[in-house]
Amino acid sequence: MKAVVRDESDAGGSPPRESLLSRAVRILEAFDAGHPSLPVAAIARRADIPVPTTYRLVGDLVDLGLLERGSDRRVRVGVRMWELASRSSEAVSLRDVAIPFMDDLHAAVRQHTQLAVLEGAEVLYLERKSARGAEAANITRTASRLPWHACSSGLALVAHTSVTAQEMLLSARLEQLTSLTVTDPAELRRQLAETRYRGYAAVHGSVHEQAAGVAVPIQGPDDQVVAALSVIVPNEEGRVAPVVPALLTTARGIRRALAAGHVPADRPV
Amino acid sequence: MKAVVRDESDAGGSPPRESLLSRAVRILEAFDAGHPSLPVAAIARRADIPVPTTYRLVGDLVDLGLLERGSDRRVRVGVRMWELASRSSEAVSLRDVAIPFMDDLHAAVRQHTQLAVLEGAEVLYLERKSARGAEAANITRTASRLPWHACSSGLALVAHTSVTAQEMLLSARLEQLTSLTVTDPAELRRQLAETRYRGYAAVHGSVHEQAAGVAVPIQGPDDQVVAALSVIVPNEEGRVAPVVPALLTTARGIRRALAAGHVPADRPV
Secondary structure, three states: OOOOOOOHHHOOOOHHHHHHHHHHHHHHHOOEOOEOEEOHHHHHHHHOOOHHHHHHHHHHHHHOOOEEEOOOOOEEEOHHHHHHHHOOOHHHHHHHHHHHHHHHHHHHHOOOEEEEEEEOOEEEEEEEEOOOOOOOOOOOOOOOEEEHHHOHHHHHHHOOOOHHHHHHHHHOOOOOOOOOOOOOHHHHHHHHHHHHHHOOEEEEOOOOOOEEEEEEEEEOOOOOEEEEEEEEEEOOOOOOHHHHHHHHHHHHHHHHHHHHOOOOOOOOO | OOOOOOOHHHOOOOHHHHHHHHHHHHHHHOOEOOEOEEOHHHHHHHHOOOHHHHHHHHHHHHHOOOEEEOOOOOEEEOHHHHHHHHOOOHHHHHHHHHHHHHHHHHHHHOOOEEEEEEEOOEEEEEEEEOOOOOOOOOOOOOOOEEEHHHOHHHHHHHOOOOHHHHHHHHHOOOOOOOOOOOOOHHHHHHHHHHHHHHOOEEEEOOOOOOEEEEEEEEEOOOOOEEEEEEEEEEOOOOOOHHHHHHHHHHHHHHHHHHHHOOOOOOOOO
16 A cells, blocks of 8 residues: 655645635634634534534644634634734735824714725725714724625725626625615616716615715725725715715825825824 | 545644645745735745745635735735734734723823733734824834833733743843843843832833833733833933823723723724
8 A cells, every 4th residue: 555645745726725724714714803702612613614623723723823722711813813914914004004094084074984995795994983972873893894885985996996897796686784775786886987976975874774974985006996985974964065075185195195105103293 | 556535634633734724824924014015936935935835825825815916916915814813803902992092192192102912022012103203213013023121011011921931031042132132131030020019111222222111011801911001212311200100091091991891982072
């Protein structure tokens, strides 16, 4: 019987290797804001991976620092994971550049302000400034997602993608989150055109019936739209228009800082 | 010849599996603030992994969203990585709780303020508020590290670990960063005792000769020290004492918010 040589350099594209990495990611995905720490058995269930395999993979991920084991044997995402993500990702740089500007916008409009990017058919919120005094409800959190068609950031971002990309997104199932969520492709197509034309997106009650979102695109150094900046206001007549100039001004400030390629001081002192 | 069944559930602890995950982490480690994007050949060199293996692993990591490929074929850390780290890590929760308090501290003292945790023999900076008007030089960045013995956060954190842990750290090689860096174990032992006794750590010129650091420990809900809060001031007579009460007050505020288990609004409006 021939000895089995497990040579990685020879294993190109074989299912076991791919499934190992994707299983490791599924284990990391088992954690979220509602489940910041989990026993291994719960990780196995949530990740849909056999318990013994989960035990071993969790052990490996703990050894690498990507997961941490608490004194109660529960497991959580490790600080090493945050460090690897924070040292160099484009999202983090964008966030660092945008935050001081968002602070200023937030101080001026006194409503929830958000920074988001498009990830597939969803909007991923990179940052959210919330205020005790804000009038509108807002269910987003930092690192949370919403479907693109339900939020102003989504419209602002999708409006600046290619027609092909737009049609692909419009042909998928569009979830009805509230009675006011627009899911008709023709109406969304019209709203995308309007968003491009007037330079901002406004969405009324699509996520929460009492809230409206207003979003503008942020352009990167090469004029590509890299993110959306949004403000949540009460879903009432005449609340959108007053925040649009502040949003447009702030988005231009962030664009200028991105072009200058440096992170400004956190605030003028 | 017997068929080779590559059953993962049977591969417990075998070197190939372990080395695959740790290689994936080494690839992620190849990126840092100075190298936010890299061609695959450079990743292979920096991670010390053969080029063909690196190509395949980078492909897998791109498929999983942990890496992203730019239009110039350079690779960077993906937004998915940030999302996985941000949804649930303890470091991120701590940071979210601390940032509004750090804003207030920063507004009051008008110097660089920092939040850090202990990672082995190093201090990892979770957040840094910098100001155009700050007088002192500060070389730290968010998600950067410094050796524990060279910075006030390190002293404040190590002062509250066990004697066993302290002696292990003191017996390792202690790097001389400037002519003022203290590397004598006996003197560091004395400074750790002093730090515990008076409730704050002060370090003069150990990282940058013109800067001094002042740090206080932050306790978590179970009275364990979970982080350090620090301010950088010019390395001059009489600059440390005035910031200590503000640091202590802020650390208590953060402790209270951690105990309450909720993230306060970003700022009072």
